[in-house]
Amino acid sequence: xxxxVRDLALCLRVRPxxxxxxxxxxxxxxxxxxxxxxxxxxxxKSRFGAALEPFAVSEITWYRHQQKTIYPxxxxxxxxxxxGIVAEPARxxxxxxxxxxxxxxxxxxxxxxxLWRLALTYLGEIERADAALPVLVTSxxxxxxxxxxxxxxxxxxxxxxxxLPAASNPARWRFDVRRGGAICPDCGxxxxxxxxxxxxxxxLADLLYSPAAGLAGGSAGAxxxxxxxxxxxxxxxxxxxxxxxxxxxxNWREL
Numbered sequence: 001x002x003x004x005v006r007d008l009a010l011c012l013r014v015r016p017x018x019x020x021x022x023x024x025x026x027x028x029x030x031x032x033x034x035x036x037x038x039x040x041x042x043x044x045k046s047r048f049g050a051a052l053e054p055f056a057v058s059e060i061t062w063y064r065h066q067q068k069t070i071y072p073x074x075x076x077x078x079x080x081x082x083x084g085i086v087a088e089p090a091r092x093x094x095x096x097x098x099x100x101x102x103x104x105x106x107x108x109x110x111x112x113x114x115l116w117r118l119a120l121t122y123l124g125e126i127e128r129a130d131a132a133l134p135v136l137v138t139s140x141x142x143x144x145x146x147x148x149x150x151x152x153x154x155x156x157x158x159x160x161x162x163x164l165p166a167a168s169n170p171a172r173w174r175f176d177v178r179r180g181g182a183i184c185p186d187c188g189x190x191x192x193x194x195x196x197x198x199x200x201x202x203x204l205a206d207l208l209y210s211p212a213a214g215l216a217g218g219s220a221g222a223x224x225x226x227x228x229x230x231x232x233x234x235x236x237x238x239x240x241x242x243x244x245x246x247x248x249x250x251n252w253r254e255l
Contacts, residue, residue, distance in 0.1 A: 002007065003062050003063070003064045004061060004062075004063060004074065005061070005062050006066040007029055007030045007031055007060060008028065008057065008058075008060075008116075008186075009028045009034070009053070009057070009058055009060045009104075010053055010056075010057050010120065010235035011024060011025075011026055011053060011054055011055065011056045011057075011058070012102055013035055013076075014027065014052055015026040015097075015102060020040050020041070020043050021037060021040060021041055021042060021206040022037075023037060024037075024041075024073065025103065026060065027102045027103075027106055028116070029111070029113055031109055031111055031113045032073065032106050032108060033107060033109075034109075035069065035070045035071070035108070036060070036070070036072065036073040037070055038073050039072065040077070047075075048076050049078060049083075050078055050081045051076035051077065052076060054095075055081075055082045055086070055095050055166040056080070056081045056082065056101065056203060057078075057079045057081075057083050057120065058076040058079055059075075059076070059220055060073050060076045060077075060078045061075040061076075063129060064212040067094065075114070078193065082095070082127050083127075084127035090133055090134065091126050094126045094133040094134075094136060094137050095123055095126050095127075097137045097141075098119055098122055098123060098140055101140075101141065101144060102119060105242060107197075112147065114147050114172075115144060115148075118236075119139065119140075119144075121212050122136055122139070125212045125215070127245075129229045132227065134224075134227040134228060134230075135215055136212070137209065137253070138207050138227070138230050138231045138234050139207035139212065139236075140142070140212075141231075142208040143208060145234075145237070145238060145242065146208065148242070150180070150241045150242060152181040152204075152208070152237055153181030154181060154182055155182075156182070156185055157173075157182060157183055157184035158179050158180070158182060158187075160186065162186075164182060164198060164202065164205070167199045167203075168198075169198045170198075172195050173185060173192060173195070173196055173198060173201055173230050174190065174194065174195055175196045175200075175233050176188070176190055176203075176224070177193065177194075177233075177238075178192070178193075179193075194233070200229060200230060203226065203230055204233065204234070208240075209231070229234060
């Protein structure tokens with residue numbers, strides 16, 4: 001038995017299907033990841049328009065069937081196409097990191113409204129940002145991982161719980177990917193945990209706990225080399241704690 005469902009959806013991936021249709025993967029507000037067939041969507045006068053393009057946000061109408069895993073979508077009313085992302089290659093690459101993370105970590109019919117709202121917030125910030133795109137991507141990945149149950153400890157030592165000192169402190173801490181966070185000099189003996197400055201850990205904590213608005217223009221985005229290092233640490237953390245089979249071929253791009 002079919003049931004009509006209406007939901008808000010972020011378009012993550014689009015592939016051609018047969019001569020005139022599209023196979024579309026959405027991340028929806030109420031149903032999680034969803035794969036749909038949009039019949040006739042590739043025709044010149046298709047009723048879907050730009051609603052089925054990457055990073056478009058739309059209200060879709062689809063038909064749920066208990067015995068199917070790919071569903072027909074009959075309508076898609078465009079809410080936002082994020083034209084600023086599509087028009088600028090650097091922004092598009094940054095948005096791809098958001099979209100691919102959602103593709104690889106979400107499941108069919110497993111909603112996560114908090115993650116859905118986070119993705120829309122960061123796509124909006126990426127669309128408006130003139131620079132510091134790695135900062136926004138790093139912040140999104142930290143928060144998204146936290147929503148999935150993998151929040152790194154960045155304010156205290158994982159072992160002795162001593163607080164992280166002021167950013168100007170010259171002490172060399174470690175970021176232990178396996179344990180999941182910061183290790184102070186007295187406790188940091190793991191040779192495979194990279195040595196990082198207190199300033200870098202403070203920057204990571206800012207990206208995790210600060211609102212998305214204003215991040216690109218703040219101090220966290222002031223140093224390109226530092227931003228790249230922070231993104232590298234977060235990538236390593238994700239690769240260890242989130243199923244490697246999901247992320248081992250993640251198409252990480254240099255931003």
